[in-house]
Each structure stands twice: as C-alpha cells, then as structure tokens.
Amino acid sequence: MSAPESDQPGRLISHFRNRDSKQQLSGWTELWETDQSDLWDRGKPSSALIEFIESKPEVLSNIGCGKGYDVVALALHGFDAYGLEISKKGAVTARQYAASELAEPCDYNYHNLDTWQTGDVEDVTIVVGDFFQEPREVGVFDLIYDYTFLCALHPSLRQAWARRMHELLSPDGVLICLEFPLYKDLALPGPPWGLKGVYWNLLAVGGDGIIDRPCEEDADQEGPFRRLVYFKPPVSYENGKGTDLVSVWSKLPWQFPANTNEGEQG
Numbered sequence: 051m052s053a054p055e056s057d058q059p060g061r062l063i064s065h066f067r068n069r070d071s072k073q074q075l076s077g078w079t080e081l082w083e084t085d086q087s088d089l090w091d092r093g094k095p096s097s098a099l100i101e102f103i104e105s106k107p108e109v110l111s112n113i114g115c116g117k118g119y120d121v122v123a124l125a126l127h128g129f130d131a132y133g134l135e136i137s138k139k140g141a142v143t144a145r146q147y148a149a150s151e152l153a154e155p156c157d158y159n160y161h162n163l164d165t166w167q168t169g170d171v172e173d174v175t176i177v178v179g180d181f182f183q184e185p186r187e188v189g190v191f192d193l194i195y196d197y198t199f200l201c202a203l204h205p206s207l208r209q210a211w212a213r214r215m216h217e218l219l220s221p222d223g224v225l226i227c228l229e230f231p232l233y234k235d236l237a238l239p240g241p242p243w244g245l246k247g248v249y250w251n252l253l254a255v256g257g258d259g260i261i262d263r264p265c266e267e268d269a270d271q272e273g274p275f276r277r278l279v280y281f282k283p284p285v286s287y288e289n290g291k292g293t294d295l296v297s298v299w300s301k302l303p304w305q306f307p308a309n310t311n312e313g314e315q316g
C-alpha cells in the first residue's frame with residue numbers, strides 16, 4: 051500500500067474519497083472484484099514480522115489479510131494461523147496462495163532458513179467475514195497481527211477497531227502492529243491514512259484515534275492495552291520510507307464507550 055507524495059490523490063484515495071464509514075466494505079470488495087489488489091499488494095510477507103517471530107518464538111490471527119502472505123509465513127513458523135478477509139475473491143486468492151506456498155515455501159518466508167525451514171508447519175484457515183462482526187465462532191487469539199489494516203479503515207472506525215482487538219485477544223495474548231504509514235501527514239486523506247501517534251492514542255490512552263498531532267507518550271498510561279515492546283524493525287517494506295515501527299501490546303481490563311461504532315459498515 052503506497053501513499054502519494056503530492057496532494058494529487060492516488061487511485062486508492064480517489065476510490066474511497068466519497069465513501070463514508072458505511073460504504074467502506076463495498077469499496078474493498080469492489081477493488082478485489084475488479085482485480086485492483088495491486089494498489090496495496092507487495093507480493094511477499096512482512097520482513098519485520100518474520101524477524102520478530104524468529105527471535106521471539108514463545109509468543110494467531112491476521113486481520114484484513116489480503117492474499118495471506120503473513121498468515122502463511124506464520125503457519126510456516128508453527129502458528130495455527132487464521133486470516134480474515136472481507137472479500138470472497140480475496141479469500142479464494144489467499145487460500146490458493148496458502149495451498150501452493152505451504153506445499154513449496156519460498157525462501158522469503160524465512161530469515162534464518164537453516165533454523166526454521168525444517169520446523170513444524172501448522173494449518174492456515176482463511177475466514178471470509180467482516181472484522182467488526184466475525185469471526186465469533188473461532189473464539190479468541192493468542193497473537194493478532196495488523197499490517198495495513200488500521201490504515202485502510204475510515205478514521206471513524208478506529209475506536210471500533212481497538213475494541214474488536216480487545217475482544218479478539220486472549221487474556222495473555224499479544225497484538226502486534228507493524229505501524230505504517232508514520233511519515234504521512236495526519237491531515238491527508240487515505241487510505242492509507244497517516245497513523246503517527248494513532249496507535250498510542252487508541253491502545254494506550256483509550257481515545258478515538260482521531261488526532262491532529264501525536265501526544266507525548268507517558269509510560270505510566272493505563273488504557274485498554276499496555277505497550278510491551280516498541281522498536282524499529284531491522285528490515286521492513288520500502289514504502290514505509292524507513293519510518294515503520296513494530297509495537298507489541300497486551301490487554302488490560304477496559305470498558306470501551308457505549309457508542310463505539312461497531313459494525314456500522316455496509
């Protein structure tokens with residue numbers, strides 16, 4: 051998912067320009083049906099995620115999983131991995147990718163080939179559904195990975211995103227966010243929407259994620275989540291322009307506001 055440099059809107063921004071929060075889902079399924087996933091697809095899993103799981107094996111679900119690169123990479127590292135995707139066509143594509151990749155994995159799924167290529171491989175399950183509604187039947191997850199999902203959502207859905215993450219994570223689970231795009235002005239239109247300071251506001255403070263500028267990060271903050279780790283990944287996608295950060299969160303007891311707009315999309 052790339053962001054345009056100038057104020058000339060890119061194809062993705064133009065596609066969503068006149069869609070309110072209720073028209074986001076149809077916007078994404080339309081892009082899948084018209085074969086425009088090239089607007090965000092980078093053709094391989096997240097190096098930052100692979101680096102992290104290879105160095106911290108103790109510590110699944112990938113939301114808005116697209117073609118499923120990261121879901122498959124997690125399964126190849128021994129996680130029982132679920133991908134959730136709103137588009138049926140996207141999910142079919144992800145299932146096809148998973149079948150061929152699990153049978154014959156590309157090297158890009160590993161950083162340390164010698165250690166990991168011979169390890170246990172788990173299953174991949176791709177669920178078709180709306181993140182704000184599903185997958186209730188599969189329960190909670192020990193690890194949830196978000197890359198280019200929050201930045202793809204209309205800002206009015208951000209607090210609902212935080213609330214669903216809180217519901218979907220097991221009590222001892224971790225939410226891993228590859229924070230992108232952090233270089234993009236918060237006032238510019240998306241997707242992708244600029245997110246500098248947004249994760250902190252949503253997860254550490256319990257705000258609605260709609261901010262003008264990042265606030266100071268107070269380590270004693272008590273919100274819906276606690277940030278356990280925050281670091282610049284040694285490798286990440288080029289489109290992050292060297293600003294991508296990885297944050298890892300555990301959840302705390304928290305009551306979200308009653309008006310959090312869960313499931314308002316259509």
Ligand SMILES: C[S@@+](CC[C@H](N)C(=O)[O-])C[C@H]1O[C@@H](n2cnc3c(N)ncnc32)[C@H](O)[C@@H]1O
Pocket residue numbers: 051074075078079082090091092113114115116117118134135136137140179180181182197198199202315
């Ligand atoms: C920008 S793409 C990122 C895909 C993937 N994470 C990647 O890195 O290639 C966002 C994806 O989220 C899906 N999506 C959007 N809204 C969703 C929702 N409410 N529930 C589930 N998937 C959704 C879109 O169809 C699209 O495939």
